[in-house]
Amino acid sequence: MEVSILGSGACFPSPARGASCTALRVRDSYWLFDVGEGTQVQLQRCWVRPSKIDKIFITHAHGDHAFGLPGLLCLIANGRPKNAPPLEIYGPHGLRAFIRVSLSFTGTRKLPAYVVHELHQVPPSSSIAS
Template sequence: MQLQFLGTGAGQPAKGRNVSSLVLKLLDEINEIWMFDCGEGTQRQILETSIKPRKVSKIFITHLHGDHVLGLPGFLSSRAFQSSEEQTDIDIYGPKGIRSFVLSSLKVTGSRLPYRIHFHEFDRQSLGKLMETDKFEVYAEELDHSIFCVGYRVVQKDLEGTLNAEALKAAGLPFGPLFGKVKNGQDVTLEDGTLIVAKDYISEPKKGKVVTILGDTRQTHASVRLALGANILVHESTYGKGDEKIAKSHGHSTNMQAAQVAKEASAKRLLLNHISPRFLTRDCRQLERDAAKVFENVKVVYDLDEVEV
């Protein structure tokens, strides 16, 4: 499971940062890629990565500001040009209005897609658990921005315990169908009367990972709830230390506020995203140093950065 950042800037493209988009690569887990936000130029950023557009099966939109959605029509159209590859449907989750925006854009540009888009629109009354599969759950909660905006909590379900095959062989169990019975939790009796107790040869279930990806927001308790115990918290840092007043007026957060959220949520790692174009590389290093005084395991991310979860 990896996160890759396609755009880490706020508001408008800059020379070193494109606008908001990132992907959660779940290739080993379910052979899919999930995208979160799709700002202008996202399809161009993908060309600098190993991402195959057809592998993007779900897109989660945090809110309808242009720097988070204007890349959608272009990405969806480019995805259709993968004619040599299998065409697969795509699910788009987002606030009410995302369906109208996408379909209107495709209609006026005469774009025809060889796959279906399944829209899942929500409002304040329909938040909570948005989707569930046999391996993952996705939750959403409203944040505090200048328009309706959400954060997402992606929860990997606990992984099954693994079978200790070597120990079973040493105990005298012949390789074959009996191994499958033990793996399924069934006790087995050998010909000599030895009882093989399944639970003694299966490790404890492994705790699934949690990734929290927030949209634009002021500091809010909802961010803490979404990030509780998260392996990674992706939090906007449009502003820096001392900018609390302007951050609040514009519906954003500072690096220090993001660090406080991570600390209160007992997150394991904090990635600062959605960086204002006014911050140069040296300024970003200062953003990290300042935030680290509140929450030590923090990093400012850059376009195309890839982070193991």
């Protein structure tokens, strides 16, 4: 296993410190935890291959943890084989609607196959510090 902090700037990212994102390599697979804005740029600066991202976990529904997701899905689609298993996305209730609305609004067509697992009965984001 290998871990890389791609961003820890929370809601105040800077040129030297991106919004929240952590990458975990598990064998030949990459798992991302939170994908704030700028995650695509941070991925280009490290060892994570976007086409090998298999799981994304959104810890809570603050923008600095999720606003990078729609663009990241497009980046993943660019190199991911068509026959690859679906990308698995885990997060709080409402994540599926966020993804659908974002992608519909932008008219995005090129996406990897993905499945959203919404977790229920978790504390609301208002009770979690960013």
